[in-house]
Amino acid sequence: MTRTFDPTRQPEADFSLVQRQLSQGYDGHFLLVDSAVLHEKVRRFKEAMPRVHPHFAVKCNPDPGILAELYKAGAGFEIASPAELALCQAMGVPAAEVYYSNPMRAREAVEVAAKAGLQWFVIDSVSEMRKIVALKPDASFYLRLHTSNEGSVNPLSEKFGVFEEEVADMVREAVRLGADLAGATFHAGSQCLNPDNWRTGIEAAVQAFAQMRAAGLKPRLLNLGGGFPVEYASPVPTIKDIGLVINEALRAVPDEVRVMAEPGRYLVSDSTYLVCRVIGTTVRRGHPWAYLDAGLYNGLLETTTGITFNMASSRQGELVPWTIAGPTCDSLDICNRSQPLPHNLQEGDFIYVHNVGAYSNACSGHFNGFDLPKIMVV
Numbered sequence: 001m002t003r004t005f006d007p008t009r010q011p012e013a014d015f016s017l018v019q020r021q022l023s024q025g026y027d028g029h030f031l032l033v034d035s036a037v038l039h040e041k042v043r044r045f046k047e048a049m050p051r052v053h054p055h056f057a058v059k060c061n062p063d064p065g066i067l068a069e070l071y072k073a074g075a076g077f078e079i080a081s082p083a084e085l086a087l088c089q090a091m092g093v094p095a096a097e098v099y100y101s102n103p104m105r106a107r108e109a110v111e112v113a114a115k116a117g118l119q120w121f122v123i124d125s126v127s128e129m130r131k132i133v134a135l136k137p138d139a140s141f142y143l144r145l146h147t148s149n150e151g152s153v154n155p156l157s158e159k160f161g162v163f164e165e166e167v168a169d170m171v172r173e174a175v176r177l178g179a180d181l182a183g184a185t186f187h188a189g190s191q192c193l194n195p196d197n198w199r200t201g202i203e204a205a206v207q208a209f210a211q212m213r214a215a216g217l218k219p220r221l222l223n224l225g226g227g228f229p230v231e232y233a234s235p236v237p238t239i240k241d242i243g244l245v246i247n248e249a250l251r252a253v254p255d256e257v258r259v260m261a262e263p264g265r266y267l268v269s270d271s272t273y274l275v276c277r278v279i280g281t282t283v284r285r286g287h288p289w290a291y292l293d294a295g296l297y298n299g300l301l302e303t304t305t306g307i308t309f310n311m312a313s314s315r316q317g318e319l320v321p322w323t324i325a326g327p328t329c330d331s332l333d334i335c336n337r338s339q340p341l342p343h344n345l346q347e348g349d350f351i352y353v354h355n356v357g358a359y360s361n362a363c364s365g366h367f368n369g370f371d372l373p374k375i376m377v378v
């Protein structure tokens with residue numbers, strides 16, 4: 001049965017699915033993924049930007065059940081490693097349709113990808129271009145450009161990207177090697193609240209394309225990266241708002257250029273509840289603390305990167321600010337220092353954390369011997 005969503009609001013995971021799951025008992029923290037939301041997010045993305053093909057960033061959530069739903073909904077994929085490529089292949093996605101968007105790879109990783117038939121590799125250095133050409137002379141390349149990340153919650157411009165003045169060197173080397181340098185990409189920064197970053201990124205790509213064409217290369221791929229935001233505790237630009245900026249900027253991009261993007265967070269975050277439980281409470285210097293059976297290492301890593309999740313509990317009561325900590329002995333494992341929750345919260349109460357589909361299970365570990373979150377896709 002297809003669910004209808006209010007088009008004026010962010011789609012929300014259906015809480016009755018959580019209740020149904022809990023009615024069967026509780027065996028430790030888990031992620032409950034509402035697949036209808038995954039489909040709705042792919043639909044909204046395409047509706048807002050009809051020219052832009054979404055290729056989900058597998059790193060954001062590599063759960064096979066989630067990937068399968070996104071594939072059914074019409075998304076493609078972008079990978080950072082051979083393990084992620086294998087996940088795509090296991091679903092029957094042809095490797096030639098998968099994009100390798102991690103700009104630095106081990107030689108062995110390139111060999112695995114080339115053998116599988118992957119065609120498109122991102123690069124942002126002459127050395128990586130040479131490495132890949134030596135292993136796969138007919139590879140096609142897209143250039144990661146360094147562009148503005150201003151106004152994004154998690155900037156990603158520190159580690160990768162060629163600066164404007166370095167594009168000429170990359171083009172010259174591609175011509176010298178006979179390499180198919182045929183595209184450009186950038187990343188606006190994750191949870192990007194500034195639609196202008198996509199406009200300036202597209203403008204930078206258009207300039208890079210002109211340099212490629214002048215050197216006899218044939219640009220035909222524009223990859224708008226990820227960064228599309230979701231609403232956590234405060235409002236964000238909608239996908240429609242961002243689409244308007246992008247669609248306008250794309251008017252300068254010729255029709256023969258395929259346009260794609262690599263949304264991660266936008267496609268999966270809202271679909272998922274983290275359900276966990278209070279394992280103990282205390283008061284420290286007059287301030288209440290609650291310790292949960294899940295923390296940074298079990299699904300809530302993003303609380304360390306500026307994301308504030310909404311949390312609700314199974315108990316009713318006047319809301320007061322709590323410090324919320326995970327179950328490990330690590331002082332880093334503190335998720336929020338002023339989370340509104342009922343004053344009478346107690347051991348055993350359930351905590352429902354909204355919008356935890358992105359970088360949750362993907363960034364979890366067994367630190368201190370605690371479990372990874374289980375995932376249920378319904």
Ligand SMILES: Cc1ncc(COP(=O)(O)O)c(C=O)c1O
Nearest residue numbers: 057101190226227262263264265
């Ligand atoms: C190359 C690349 N593409 C896409 C993404 C997805 O970004 P987001 O989840 O912000 O959409 C990332 C995230 O780190 C990335 O590194």
